[in-house]
Amino acid sequence: MAAPRVAECLVNGVQTRAVSVSDRGLAYGDGLFETILVRHGKATLADLHFQRLARGAQILRLPVDLSLVRSEVEQQAIRLGDGLLKLTVTRGESLRGYAMPQQPQVTRILQSSALLGYPPxxxxxxxxxxxxxxxxxxxxxxxxxxxxxxxxxxxxxxxxxxxxxxxxxxxxxxxxxxxxxxxxxxxxxxxxxxxxxxxxxxxxxxxxxxxxxxxxxxxxxxxxxxxxxxxxxxxxxxxxxxxxxxxxxxxxxxxxxxxxxxxxxxxxxxxxxxxx
Missing domain, CATH: 3.20.10.10 (D-amino Acid Aminotransferase, subunit A, domain 2)
Known part of the structure; x- marks a missing residue:
């Protein structure tokens, strides 16, 4: 099982590290994230992570496709093997101002990294x-x-x-x-x-x-x-x-x-x- 490069990043399923400067996650902190430990190709405590993400999406009124996001996490976990996945979802791009876009296009960011080396x-x-x-x-x-x-x-x-x-x-x-x-x-x-x-x-x-x-x-x-x-x-x-x-x-x-x-x-x- 080949592990990806450290800090590999997918944005809406595409390998890139670029996010629009108009993204509301950057402009207003308008979004959610999960940091998920991956062991042996599987996301640990996955059900609890996605339950929390669903609760947050409901409160923030973020139209997150939870099935799609979970599928991407599971696929990337297999590629990673052992490491960390940071999942970020934002309300996507919008014009200036706090008002939510009427039909937001959620941004999905999935970053892979090596395990943190905390002292035993x-x-x-x-x-x-x-x-x-x-x-x-x-x-x-x-x-x-x-x-x-x-x-x-x-x-x-x-x-x-x-x-x-x-x-x-x-x-x-x-x-x-x-x-x-x-x-x-x-x-x-x-x-x-x-x-x-x-x-x-x-x-x-x-x-x-x-x-x-x-x-x-x-x-x-x-x-x-x-x-x-x-x-x-x-x-x-x-x-x-x-x-x-x-x-x-x-x-x-x-x-x-x-x-x-x-x-x-x-x-x-x-x-x-x-x-x-």
């Missing part, structure tokens, strides 16, 4: 979180979506440049933990798992959904609710997760330190079953 010690020994000053604004309509406006995450990630911190904690305007810059957050509190509710801001991650489903099936239901910074600090175990790296135990945040707990190790096993 992140999963084995755990990571230190940076406490970001950048806050997430409230916008319930877009809460949970993987839309193209990622400026909050860009600014949050720019706050540290050292190699000590592998991820950053991001909070809402009230100071409550919501997620990390590229992953979701779980805490073990009072002998149960809790993850921040994402009804006002934040991204509803595919790995987050998968773990919630798996844990519920095992009788260890995850509570989704607002959590305070104090609750995070007094929790027994903490981890962050996404659909590319799986699960990273959190062992430090500011002056607080945790051990990698047995419950987190069990969840790492669940994630590895679908990502390896």
């Amino acid at each position: 010690q992140y999963a084995e020994q755990g990571i230190r979180l940076y406490s970001c000053a950048t806050r997430l604004g409230d916008q319930p309509m877009f809460a949970g979506l993987k839309h193209l406006n990622r400026l909050e995450q860009v600014l949050a990630r720019s706050e540290w440049q050292d190699s000590i911190h592998a991820e950053g904690l991001v909070r809402d305007l009230a100071g409550n933990p919501i997620e990390c810059t590229m992953s979701n957050l779980f805490i073990r509190l009072d002998d149960r798992w809790v993850t921040p509710a994402l009804d006002r801001c934040g991204v509803r991650g595919v790995m987050r959904d998968f773990l919630i489903e798996q844990l519920a099936a095992q009788g260890d239901a995850v509570e989704q609710r607002s959590i305070t910074f104090d609750e995070l600090l007094r929790s027994n175990e903490v981890f962050c997760c996404n659909s590319v790296f799986g699960v990273w135990p959190v062992v430090a945040l500011e002056d607080r330190q945790w051990s990698v707990g047995v419950h987190t190790r069990t969840i790492q096993t669940l994630a590895k079953q679908v990502l390896n």
